[in-house]
Amino acid sequence: MNISFKKIFFLIIILSFYFCNNKKNYDTISHNINDSIVYYNDNIKNLSISDSLKKSLNDKVFKLNKLNTNDSIRIKNNDTIAYNYFRLNYFDDYNKVVKYNYSESLKLRDTSRIIKSTINYGHYYLRRNFYDSAFYYFDKSQKLYIANNEVDKSNELAIEKATIQYYKGDYLGSETTILKSLSFFKKKNDNFKLNAAYTIIGLCKMDLKEYDESIEYLNLALDLSKKINANNSTDPILLNNIGLVYFKKGDYKKAIEYYLQIINNTEVKTSNFQVYTFAKQFLTYSKFKLGDIKNFESEYNEVIKNYKNLNISLVQPYVQLSEIYEEKKDINKAQKLATEAYNISIKDNLFRDKLLAIKQLANVFPDKAKYYSDEYVKLNDSIATLDKKIQNTFARIEYRVDELNNENLLLAERNKQLIYYSVIGVLLLSMFYFYRWQKQKQKELLLVQEQQQANEEVYNMMINQQNQMDFVKAQEQKRISQELHDAILGKLFGARMNLDFLNNNESEEIKKEKEKYIQEIIQVEKQIRQISHELNDDQRTIINNYQMMIDKLVEEQETLLNLKIDYVFNEKIPWEKLTAEEKINLYRIFQETFHNINKYAKAKKVIFSFTLDFNKLKISILDDGIGFDAKRIAKGIGIKNMKERAKLINAIYTIESEINKGTRTQIILEINPNKEF
Helix, strand or coil, X not given: CCHHHHHHHHHHHHHHHHHHHCHHHHHHHHHHHHHHHHHHHHHHCCCCCCHHHHHHHHHHHHHHHCCCCCHHHHHHHHHHHHHHHHHCCCHHHHHXXXXXXXXXXXXXXXXXXXHHHHHHHHHHHHHCCCHHHHHHHHHHHHHHHHHCCCHHHHHHCHHHHHHHHHHCCCHHHHHHHHHHHHHHHHHXXXXXXXXXXXXXXXXXXXXXXXXXXXXXXXXXXXXXXXXXXXXXXXXXXXXXXXXXXXXXXXXXHHHHHHHHHHHCCCCHHHHCHHHHHHHHHHHHHHHHHCCCCCCHHHXXXXXXXXXXXXXXCCHHHHHHHHHHHHHCCCHHHHHHHHHHHHHHHHHCCCHHHHHHHHHHHHHHCHHHHHHHHHHHHHHHHXXXXXXXXXXXXXXXXXXXXXXXXXXXXXXXXXXXXXXXHHHHHHHHHHHHHHHHHHHXXXXXXXXXXXXXXXXXXXXXXXXXXXXXXXXXXHHHHHHHHHHHHHHHHHHHHHHHHHHHHHHHHCCHHHHHHHHHHHHHHHHHHHHXXXXXXXXXXXXXXXXXXXXXXXXXXXXHHHHHHCCEEEEECCCCCCHHHCCHHHHHHHHHXXXXXXXXXXXXXXXXXXXXXXXXXXXXXXXXXXXXXXXCCHHHHCCCHHHHHHHHHHHHCCCEEEEEECCXXXXXXXXXXXXXCCCCC
């Protein structure tokens, strides 16, 4: 053992001692636990250490991870631990971790983790050759995905289910299972799963004796394998399968073509020795079917040797070799090989291989042909019954899973009904009160609406009165301006001219004194002219009145809401181009918005801004309050009323809000530059 491994074991011993004596402190060192787990996992990936050492490290990680206080991280770490056990072929330990994760996931009610654990159960039973249990858990996982609206993931389990069904001889069931998900794989353009699906369907078609369709699907799989492989090479397994279909179809020449592709590929013998052996066997057997028995003994000797190395049953090559010796009239060897094949099939309890052996025994022992034929019929019937039983088994498993799911749904429904019955009495007792409350609310709403209408009428009257006052005031100012300009200025001008004329008859001292008064009169003229012009500017007065209304609203809301309002006002806004209706409805929207901020927002700051973009007036009210779900509140009566008001004046009203991100209200009104009021 090198130094790094000694350090690893030393660290394990120290940490084990520490955690055994300091369980109360695990919460405070969870970060160190995760760091240690990462360290262990990195060492488990080390290819130079033995599997037993990797297993020992993984055991420590599993124990250490149980002390992790974070549930999700603990379960996630266990996925890696389970994978390590699975990769190292320690399936009982793998199952122990899966069972732990499944229990924890149930406690947390974590649906995705429950499904993952169920799938892991399926892989465990599949590796242990408990196919019924594996199928049960894969089917359960698939239905859990469907119940959780994860249809995509449910389709991915079809490969596992169909493979189990094919392996157990349920060819029709396997084909049906995979065909249900085939369109999904095509839609996803998943070449790997499409390749597997086409292969399974092709093999099912072969065993159902639908050879042409089998070849069609296997060729589709072969084309995909070329796309998947980086070097665009053909898959020898698929070549072997296609060759087998042609062999069973009786097209031995075509079968030989595919087997030769495998044999002539020098890499296959080292990369896939089993496929090479099968290709060698059926190449020789296909040649025999065409009458070519050259070198058959040496070829089959190599095949039998390879079978023994691969620990595969020798029934099939013995039966084939027996047929060849029978053809060569070497009955003794033919009988010996057929008998040996029969004994192996009985020893290994291989029913289909036994069927092959019995059929050959009937050929090489003519005197016992009737006996073996009867045995063949009985065994064939038994196999057919067994196949049907297997098909029914998978159907029962699917039915059982559906039944369990239905029972769970029924139990959940009963629980719901108990809840419904427990509250229905309260609902019935409260209905009368609710009805009375609703009637009262309707009355209050009518009163509020009437009050709003009255307020609008009063406001309209105020606006009209204000407009009239503005008009009268403007007229009076205009009259005073004209009087100042025409009468007073005229008289002052006359007086100044006379003084200028008199200057010619006075002494220089008097002229200087009068010149001083003349300059004062000129200054008075300028002041009177300026006042006259200002008094005649009646539009400025009207505009300032609406601005003053908004200014007053802002002052009132700052006091009422006890918050800071940043008021951004563009003095170039042509309020004179807006109708009274537009001004009234805008003002009401401002009031309602500030009312909502006061009632719901809990804001500390509001930005109230007016901007002019060409002929578009943009008004924004932004608060930093608690916000709300805009989709849920958007149909409230307040917002609905503001939208209606905006619609009346052809304005665009929008409100945007998110929880804890404040609210933004915006009104966009297009101003007609040609309006005059």
